[in-house]
Amino acid sequence: MLSYPAAIPLSTRSLNHLAALIRAHRTRRRSRWRRLDPGQQALLALAHLRNGDTLTRLACGFTIGVTTAWRYVREAIDLLAATADDLNTTMIRIRTLAYVILDGTLIRSTVSPTRSPTIPANTAATG
Known part of the structure; x- marks a missing residue:
């Protein structure tokens, strides 16, 4: 060998x-x-x-x-x-980034890093 x-x-x-x-x-x-x-x-x-x-x-x-x-x-x-973080935590973190590397592939994020992610009205907590 x-x-x-x-x-x-x-x-x-x-x-x-x-x-x-x-x-x-x-x-x-x-x-x-x-x-x-x-x-x-x-x-x-x-x-x-x-x-x-x-x-x-x-x-x-x-x-x-x-x-x-x-x-x-x-x-x-x-x-x-x-x-590793669970999928929910990871997706929340990804929303604040401009780019994400997933499985070795660079993916451009559609969310601006200066904007905070929006939460749909039907999932917003009422208090």
């Missing part, structure tokens, strides 16, 4: 954030020793999410089994999903 170094466009902040989530999760669960430390697990998961590398290739690169790679990626995705 041939191996080669590779680089992925990834911020240190993203890697550290996910590693901290994994570290806290392991502490809460009182998890025993694992093959990869939280930083390596975060890198494995982000490489899979960012580049779409197959679990077989990642398992080989990190010298772990394919099943372990799948488990590590699944665990990282679950931790990220648990910290």
